[in-house]
Each structure stands twice: as C-alpha cells, then as structure tokens.
Amino acid sequence: MVARRFRLQWEPAQNAHVLLYPEGMIKLNGSAGEILKRCNGESTIADITTDLESAFETTGLMNDVKAFVALAVDKTWVVIQG
Amino acid sequence: MNAAVQPLSSLPGPPLWLLLELTYRCPLHCVFCYNPLEFERIDQELDTAEWLRVLEEARALGAVQLGLSGGEPLARDDLEIIVAEAHRLGFYINLITSGVGLNESRIAALKAAGLDHIQLSFQDSSQTLNDFLSSTRTFELKSKVAALIKEYDYPMVLNVVLHRHNIAHVEEILQMADRLGADYVELANTQYYGWAWHNREQLLPSRAQLQAAEATVQRFRERAGRPMQIFFVVPDYFERRPKPCMNGLGSIFLTVTPDGTALPCHAARMLPGLEFPNVKTTSVREVWYASTGFNHFRGDAWMKEPCRSCPEKARDFGGCRCQAFLLTGDAANADPVCDLSPHHHLVVEAVARADARGEEPAAMPMSERPLVFRSPANSSKLCP
Numbered sequence: 001m002v003a004r005r006f007r008l009q010w011e012p013a014q015n016a017h018v019l020l021y022p023e024g025m026i027k028l029n030g031s032a033g034e035i036l037k038r039c040n041g042e043s044t045i046a047d048i049t050t051d052l053e054s055a056f057e058t059t060g061l062m063n064d065v066k067a068f069v070a071l072a073v074d075k076t077w078v079v080i081q082g
Numbered sequence: 083m084n085a086a087v088q089p090l091s092s093l094p095g096p097p098l099w100l101l102l103e104l105t106y107r108c109p110l111h112c113v114f115c116y117n118p119l120e121f122e123r124i125d126q127e128l129d130t131a132e133w134l135r136v137l138e139e140a141r142a143l144g145a146v147q148l149g150l151s152g153g154e155p156l157a158r159d160d161l162e163i164i165v166a167e168a169h170r171l172g173f174y175i176n177l178i179t180s181g182v183g184l185n186e187s188r189i190a191a192l193k194a195a196g197l198d199h200i201q202l203s204f205q206d207s208s209q210t211l212n213d214f215l216s217s218t219r220t221f222e223l224k225s226k227v228a229a230l231i232k233e234y235d236y237p238m239v240l241n242v243v244l245h246r247h248n249i250a251h252v253e254e255i256l257q258m259a260d261r262l263g264a265d266y267v268e269l270a271n272t273q274y275y276g277w278a279w280h281n282r283e284q285l286l287p288s289r290a291q292l293q294a295a296e297a298t299v300q301r302f303r304e305r306a307g308r309p310m311q312i313f314f315v316v317p318d319y320f321e322r323r324p325k326p327c328m329n330g331l332g333s334i335f336l337t338v339t340p341d342g343t344a345l346p347c348h349a350a351r352m353l354p355g356l357e358f359p360n361v362k363t364t365s366v367r368e369v370w371y372a373s374t375g376f377n378h379f380r381g382d383a384w385m386k387e388p389c390r391s392c393p394e395k396a397r398d399f400g401g402c403r404c405q406a407f408l409l410t411g412d413a414a415n416a417d418p419v420c421d422l423s424p425h426h427h428l429v430v431e432a433v434a435r436a437d438a439r440g441e442e443p444a445a446m447p448m449s450e451r452p453l454v455f456r457s458p459a460n461s462s463k464l465c466p
Contacts (some may be wrong), residue, residue: 005237007174007198013096013144020174022199022239022266025098025147 001041003079008036019077026077035068039078045069094380096144097336097370100173101348102133104161105153105340109182110218111455112205114243114278114285117153118351122461127340130160132362134167136338139366141171145336148173153340156183162191169196176201178241181227182220189230200231201239201268207254211247228262239266244295244317245278245285250441252295256302256312264310269299271317275349275404277456280464284453286436292320319429323394324401324417331379331403336370344369346376349404353413379403384414388422 002008007020010033017033019026028036034055038048049065072078106121118124128136137148148168155161156179168175176199177192184200202224206212209221231238240259244252252269259267271292274282287295299314318325328335331346338344342360345351351358358375359368370376378384382395389400400406401417409418409428416423454460 009146009172009174011144011146013146014098018146020146020198022201022237023147023149023176025174 001039001079001081002036003076006077008033010037031064032068032072035065036072036077039069039072041081094332094371095334097140097366098145098334099147099149099336100137100140100145101149101151101335101337102136102164103151103153103337103339103348104133104155104158104164107157108152108154108180108456109157110154110180110205110220111457112243112277113281113453113455114245114272115456116273116276116278116349117456118276118349119280119461120465121153121456122458123465124339124341126342127158128338128342128362130163132342133160133164136342136361136366137164137168137171137173139361140336141173143367143370146172146174148175149178150175151178154180154182156188162188162195165192165197166195174198179203180220181224182218184227184230186230189234193234193236199239200236201241202228202231203241203243204255204258205242206248207251207258211251225262228264232263237265238263239268240264241268241270243270243272244287245272246287246291246436246439247285249287249291249295252298253302256298256310260308260310263308266311266313268313268315269295270313270315273318274408275352277454279408281453282432283435286319286432287317288437288440289320289433290437291441292317318402318405318417318419319433321419322421324398324405324419326398327402327405327417330399332370332376333380336366344373344375346379347404350375352404353407379413386414386416388420388424389416392422 005021009018009020011018014027017028017037019028034052035048038051043051045065049062052065053059053061069078073080105127106117106124150161150164155177165175175197177197178201181202204212204224212221213219228238240262242255256267272278272285278285296314299312303312328347331350335347336344337348338361339351342362343351343358344361345358356375356378357373359373361369382390385395385400389395401419403413405419406415406417407413410425415425418425418429420426
C-alpha cells in the first residue's frame with residue numbers, strides 16, 4: 001500500500017496523480033499513477049496487473065508492474081504487506 | 083510584460099505552492115526573522131471569510147501544497163477553521179510553527195480538521211541560547227510540543243535556523259533532535275532578508291565555522307542508530323552560483339501576507355516599481371496571471387548581462403531578485419552570490435568580515451551594531 005507518510009491524489013490542474021508529503025510533491029507519470037492508485041493494501045501484484053491489463057485492454061504488464069513497485073518500495077512510497 | 087500579450091504557450095503553470103502568512107503577530111522575537119522590518123505598520127489582517135476565499139480561488143487554479151505560517155499562525159484563533167476548509171478542498175497542509183500556543187486541545191482539533199504536517203522550530207539546543215535568540219522563555223514549552231507532535235502521530239520535523247550564534251552547537255542540536263525523536267531535521271542557514279538582513283553583520287558565520295558544522299552533520303549522517311534525515315541548507319553567501327530562488331519568481335510559488343498582499347516570494351514586498359495586488363480586491367487568478375508583480379520577472383526578458391547570455395540562466399534564473407536588490411540596489415542585476423556578477427565582491431567582502439571575526443559570537447562589539455530583536459517596538463522604531 002502507499003506508505004502512510006505519502007498521500008496519493010489526482011490533480012486535474014496537472015492532469016496527473018501526485019504524491020504529497022511534508023512540504024513536497026512528486027508528479028507521477030500516467031502508468032505510475034495507475035499502478036499506485038491500485039496499491040490499496042489488499043491487492044497483490046498479480047491482482048494489480050490483472051486489473052490494469054483489463055482496464056487498458058492489454059497483456060504482459062507483469063514485469064513492468066513488478067519493476068515499478070520495486071522502485072516505489074525503494075523510494076519508500078509503497079510498503080509491501082506480508 | 084502583460085499576461086494578455088504573452089503567447090498562450092508561455093502561460094505560466096499553476097501556483098502549486100501557496101503560503102499563507104496568517105499574521106505577523108508572534109510570541110517570539112527572533113533576530114533572523116525574514117518578515118519585513120515594517121511589519122508593525124501592517125496591522126490589518128484578513129478575516130476568516132477572506133482567507134477561506136483565497137483558499138478556494140487558489141485551489142481552483144491548481145494550488146495543492148499549503149503552508150500556514152506567519153508570524154505565529156497559532157496566534158489566529160480561527161486556524162482550525164482555515165485548516166478544515168483547506169482539507170475539504172484537497173490541500174496538503176503544512177503548519178510552520180514555533181510551537182507556542184500548541185496545547186493538547188489545539189493539536190487534537192487541528193488533527194481532526196485534517197492538518198497533514200507540523201514543522202516545529204527551535205532556536206538552539208540549549209535553553210539559554212534558544213531563549214536568548216528568540217528573546218522569550220520557550221525552550222521547555224517547545225520540548226513539550228515536540229512530544230505532543232509524536233503523540234498525535236505526525237512526522238516530527240524540526241527546523242533550526244543556523245547562524246554565528248548557534249552554528250558551533252550543531253552537534254548538540256542534532257543530539258537534541260535525536261532525543262526528541264525527530265524524523266527530519268532541517269538545519270537552515272540564515273537567509274539574509276528582513277530582520278536577518280538588518281542583523282547580518284552579527285549573524286553571518288565564518289567559513290571555518292560553516293565547514294566545521296558541515297563535517298559534524300556528515301559524521302551524524304554516518305552514525306548508526308535511529309534513522310533521522312538531516313537537511314543542511316547551504317548558505318548561499320558561501321557559494322559561487324546563486325540558488326534557483328523560488329524556481330524563478332511567479333513560477334510555482336504564491337505568498338499571501340497577513341494584510342492580503344499577494345507576493346511571488348515572502349520577501350518580494352521590498353522590490354520597487356512592481357504592483358503587488360491585494361486579494362481583498364483582486365482575484366487570485368488575476369493576481370497570478372495579470373499583475374506586473376507576478377509577470378515582471380517571469381521568463382528572461384528582464385535579465386541583464388551576465389545573466390542574459392549565460393547558459394546557466396535556465397537553471398538558476400539569475401538567483402534571487404530580493405538579494406540582487408538588497409545588495410546592488412537593482413533587482414534586475416545578477417544575484418551577487420554568482421561569481422560572474424560584477425557585484426560578487428560585495429558577498430566576498432561580507433564573508434571576509436565574518437572570517438576576520440573568527441569563531442567568537444561576541445567578537446564584534448555589540449555596541450557597534452547590536453542585535454536587533456524582531457519586536458513591534460523595534461519595528462516602529464526602525465520604520466516609523
């Protein structure tokens with residue numbers, strides 16, 4: 001799930017999802033925003049991938065999702081729950 | 083330059099960062115405050131309804147990070163109402179406070195209203211110097227507030243402004259932060275505006291003091307133990323290139339002062355020849371897109387040499403307009419921090435005077451140029 005210290009929010013003026021944190025903001029690109037908004041603390045990476053593939057009518061996203069989630073964990077945006 | 087004649091493609095983006103200076107009232111009297119010397123003359127504050135309208139208009143333009151500052155924002159007894167409305171509108175809300183006035187019932191109410199973050203300032207690690215520098219007895223109280231911030235599950239962010247009188251205490255300041263359970267510590271070297279500019283000769287540290295402080299920070303970062311992130315904001319007087327101040331005036335940052343004057347940075351009121359509209363009579367949209375105060379320093383048409391032809395102008399925007407004005411008398415000059423500026427010697431000389439004073443805080447006779455505390459009485463005396 002998105003780490004407690006961050007707040008994910010859609011910003012119409014920026015046409016993007018952003019991550020808000022104390023005195024700062026990260027503007028996310030389209031795919032990052034779509035993945036993060038599915039990190040709800042319940043969905044597995046497989047769930048998120050399936051949901052994205054059906055929403056965007058495509059396949060083979062698993063590796064992209066895994067790579068981004070690894071990056072997001074590394075940046076402390078996301079916490080993996082056991 | 084007028085917004086109406088700019089090509090559409092060069093329209094500025096939204097004011098992503100909104101800073102509301104809710105009041106100039108403050109229980110502290112810090113010698114390094116960036117508030118204007120004349121704050122006592124500016125005694126009309128916007129009322130609650132006016133602040134709420136500013137929030138709504140700015141949010142509609144795309145503002146999303148909100149700073150509530152002052153003065154001491156807790157001096158406003160409608161702070162909880164302002165926070166609740168900001169939260170409803172979707173702002174991420176940062177309270178920038180001395181902690182004075184933050185008791186348990188207020189922090190509970192602010193939490194319930196949706197406050198996201200509290201930044202607590204300390205003036206020093208020692209009670210004596212904290213209380214001397216702020217000209218108050220607040221050290222014990224701040225320590226209690228720090229505990230409340232933890233208790234209410236906020237990230238603990240401590241801010242300490244550094245200068246000649248406390249820079250030798252960086253080790254103790256970091257130990258104090260660790261004891262208080264800080265998650266982030268911002269060691270912000272003084273920026274010389276407002277009261278800090280007035281007191282500059284007393285506040286500017288020597289290069290040796292600065293290097294010693296940096297070495298201490300480095301040692302602390304490498305130590306094992308509880309994670310605590312330390313930001314060391316390098317003082318620009320010791321640099322060879324200027325800071326990209328405000329990311330360029332009018333690019334992302336909008337300040338509204340207690341009386342409703344809208345500024346592209348918190349010090350910009352001093353810049354001559356510009357019109358800074360008041361949000362009482364001008365919409366935030368008009369302020370942001372159609373006032374000279376916000377349009378004049380956008381882009382690079384205002385630049386002089388050496389900035390105009392400089393390949394680095396896209397990175398630092400010529401530095402700080404207020405610093406250029408304070409040091410050279412012309413806000414369109416290059417920030418003299420830049421060693422390409424023909425006025426760079428002004429910064430070099432100020433640092434040389436600080437170096438000559440060595441390590442001792444009191445080496446400069448106080449009688450020569452005493453520290454002046456930020457107080458209503460001193461404000462009236464300096465700016466009658």
